[in-house]
Amino acid sequence: MTRSSIGDVHPQHMVFDEPILLQCGETLLSYQLTFETYGSLNEKKTNAVLVCHALNASHHVAGTYNGDEKTRGWWDNLVGPGRPLDTNHFFVIGVNNLGGCHGSTGPSSVNPATTEPWGSTFPMVTVEDWVETQARLATKLGIEIFAAVIGGSLGGMQALQWTIDQPTRIKNAVIVASAPKLSAQNIAFNEVARQAITLDPEFYGGDFYQQKSLPRSGLKIARMIGHITYLSDDAMDVKFGRSLREDVLRFNFDTEFQIESYLRYQGDKFAETFDANTYLRITKALDYFDPAAKHSDKLPATLSHAQANYLVISFTSDWRFSPKRSREIVDALVANKLNVSYGEIDSPHGHDAFLMDEPVYHDLIGAYFDRVWKECKDE
Amino acid sequence: MTRSSIGDVHPQHMVFDEPILLQCGETLLSYQLTFETYGSLNEKKTNAVLVCHALNASHHVAGTYNGDEKTRGWWDNLVGPGRPLDTNHFFVIGVNNLGGCHGSTGPSSVNPATTEPWGSTFPMVTVEDWVETQARLATKLGIEIFAAVIGGSLGGMQALQWTIDQPTRIKNAVIVASAPKLSAQNIAFNEVARQAITLDPEFYGGDFYQQKSLPRSGLKIARMIGHITYLSDDAMDVKFGRSLREDVLRFNFDTEFQIESYLRYQGDKFAETFDANTYLRITKALDYFDPAAKHSDKLPATLSHAQANYLVISFTSDWRFSPKRSREIVDALVANKLNVSYGEIDSPHGHDAFLMDEPVYHDLIGAYFDRVWKECKDE
Numbered sequence: 001m002t003r004s005s006i007g008d009v010h011p012q013h014m015v016f017d018e019p020i021l022l023q024c025g026e027t028l029l030s031y032q033l034t035f036e037t038y039g040s041l042n043e044k045k046t047n048a049v050l051v052c053h054a055l056n057a058s059h060h061v062a063g064t065y066n067g068d069e070k071t072r073g074w075w076d077n078l079v080g081p082g083r084p085l086d087t088n089h090f091f092v093i094g095v096n097n098l099g100g101c102h103g104s105t106g107p108s109s110v111n112p113a114t115t116e117p118w119g120s121t122f123p124m125v126t127v128e129d130w131v132e133t134q135a136r137l138a139t140k141l142g143i144e145i146f147a148a149v150i151g152g153s154l155g156g157m158q159a160l161q162w163t164i165d166q167p168t169r170i171k172n173a174v175i176v177a178s179a180p181k182l183s184a185q186n187i188a189f190n191e192v193a194r195q196a197i198t199l200d201p202e203f204y205g206g207d208f209y210q211q212k213s214l215p216r217s218g219l220k221i222a223r224m225i226g227h228i229t230y231l232s233d234d235a236m237d238v239k240f241g242r243s244l245r246e247d248v249l250r251f252n253f254d255t256e257f258q259i260e261s262y263l264r265y266q267g268d269k270f271a272e273t274f275d276a277n278t279y280l281r282i283t284k285a286l287d288y289f290d291p292a293a294k295h296s297d298k299l300p301a302t303l304s305h306a307q308a309n310y311l312v313i314s315f316t317s318d319w320r321f322s323p324k325r326s327r328e329i330v331d332a333l334v335a336n337k338l339n340v341s342y343g344e345i346d347s348p349h350g351h352d353a354f355l356m357d358e359p360v361y362h363d364l365i366g367a368y369f370d371r372v373w374k375e376c377k378d379e
Numbered sequence: 380m381t382r383s384s385i386g387d388v389h390p391q392h393m394v395f396d397e398p399i400l401l402q403c404g405e406t407l408l409s410y411q412l413t414f415e416t417y418g419s420l421n422e423k424k425t426n427a428v429l430v431c432h433a434l435n436a437s438h439h440v441a442g443t444y445n446g447d448e449k450t451r452g453w454w455d456n457l458v459g460p461g462r463p464l465d466t467n468h469f470f471v472i473g474v475n476n477l478g479g480c481h482g483s484t485g486p487s488s489v490n491p492a493t494t495e496p497w498g499s500t501f502p503m504v505t506v507e508d509w510v511e512t513q514a515r516l517a518t519k520l521g522i523e524i525f526a527a528v529i530g531g532s533l534g535g536m537q538a539l540q541w542t543i544d545q546p547t548r549i550k551n552a553v554i555v556a557s558a559p560k561l562s563a564q565n566i567a568f569n570e571v572a573r574q575a576i577t578l579d580p581e582f583y584g585g586d587f588y589q590q591k592s593l594p595r596s597g598l599k600i601a602r603m604i605g606h607i608t609y610l611s612d613d614a615m616d617v618k619f620g621r622s623l624r625e626d627v628l629r630f631n632f633d634t635e636f637q638i639e640s641y642l643r644y645q646g647d648k649f650a651e652t653f654d655a656n657t658y659l660r661i662t663k664a665l666d667y668f669d670p671a672a673k674h675s676d677k678l679p680a681t682l683s684h685a686q687a688n689y690l691v692i693s694f695t696s697d698w699r700f701s702p703k704r705s706r707e708i709v710d711a712l713v714a715n716k717l718n719v720s721y722g723e724i725d726s727p728h729g730h731d732a733f734l735m736d737e738p739v740y741h742d743l744i745g746a747y748f749d750r751v752w753k754e755c756k757d758e
Binding site for chain 1: 402502563566568573578579580599600603612619621628630638639642659669698
């Protein structure tokens, strides 16, 4: 079978005029979601798969815009014709989450009530809010039940939350490199990133749009910190080690080591393309995610009404969300006698492994979706 | 035996008018070192021990100033009468390193040539430079040979460098929670901290003294990042977990979780007391440290002229400088048939364990120094 990219794709937009009461207590009267779809919805509408994005990504999961290779979607190696999540079989949907900065209503959008950008006044959004908005989008698209919801990292948290909040509307959840809640260290890294942004004088308390400024320095620092946590110590040593940009030490504060140059470049690029207020809110959504909190910290009780089948995957060198965190999810699912497959992939690439084309990992997902596809056909 | 603090102590200052050619190629015509001593130098001058400090510390190793408990030295639990490094036996010296901000000549000192603070023009200093200046101080104090040089983290690197550069002047090296060089991840964390400082508009390229400003935000972020790497994930979870400051989520950007509050407090406190230019230079000294680089990356060859006896100690939960990094040092020492003891201490406290009163750790150091003391007496 030929594996290939889906080719050129186009974002779509859907406006929702039904108010939504967010978990934080605020209500949005209307909002827009930007999304993309790949493949075709079958007649029985049983082959829809939702892909949830993590901190830095968007609805643009696969394919390119106008043939430009640089615009390739963030999970293009996984989603496409003949790929593990095969668009010849499935109708795949990627959604930019509410509060995002890639087309869906977020802090950089104009608040109709003031005709100014929301900025600091945009409400806090949570994983539960995202599941609710994704479910509303599905309904509008005529999809009653998802064959699967899949995501990595924060995306995996959304897949898990789907099985808690919408147990009758999801048949399979694929949870990759995720965790049932953040640790204190996870929160700590997020908090440093937030402080870097909010202490940047160009942030103006979140209302920098009106000032025609950008908190570039803060976003750059935030991204650099994030990047370190996505890579394993070993992967960094293999990729950069102590290599210098020039042959000799310069004894100054320019970029002397390759790793410095790489991080600064990643940070600068990110600062130009990502919204600071969105970054703040997504890190808070990560911090808040803790479905077991309502059940006296008992994850099995939290999942007692779940009905989905699960594929849970972790990576050995991931120290942001280590395999131990995935096993907590697996244990809670097993305690509920739910159908769960668990793969602990031997990879040196740290948390970032979930975005990479690791054969065993992709084969595992491919085999799982083959089974999902058979179930769709047999219905 | 009673273990107690050394009590009130007083810093001393020594001015050096012999120029020093630094590793970076620049020459300082004169400089001052600030230091403290505890205990008494014996008649044969065989009982001197040098304590080297790490990133955030100073010459103030033990005791208090004017009876104020808040001024207790950073390694007071280790150094004092009856303590593992017993000041009833040893003459202990703590030195603020060149480039520091606690009395020794550094970026915040006045450059006699301009009568302005050095600021951005202060040269880069390295571990080798520190060893040279410490050796000169020892000479002025009449100490030809140190019974021991001891340090944790960056302090341990200085102890190691002493045995390479001054093999005839050091009898024992105690290297705690250290590494033979930084990994790419270690450099990456340092680089993020440096970017946070240098991108702070209050930094003014390093010449903020004249502007009567302080890059508080940058220093705060730098310290917060550092702090995360000093603690283990588990220690953070035990100490803070996901505990909230108030009972309910507030859905805002104030400090909601205890860990956020702790980090911000630590960062704010540090920003008021530490010099940004010193922080930049010490992190660079860490990055540059790589004694094996001159020997084709072969650490055993680097240590071929060393004569000291060694005690190397690591902590199981230290992910900044893991036990693996200490074992690299041990292996290189063993390859040279040097006398080395190695202790891998089971501790949940991460890198910070080296500053803590862990009984097994302190007993190990105490037993080692008992032997060193017997050797001093027998001479």
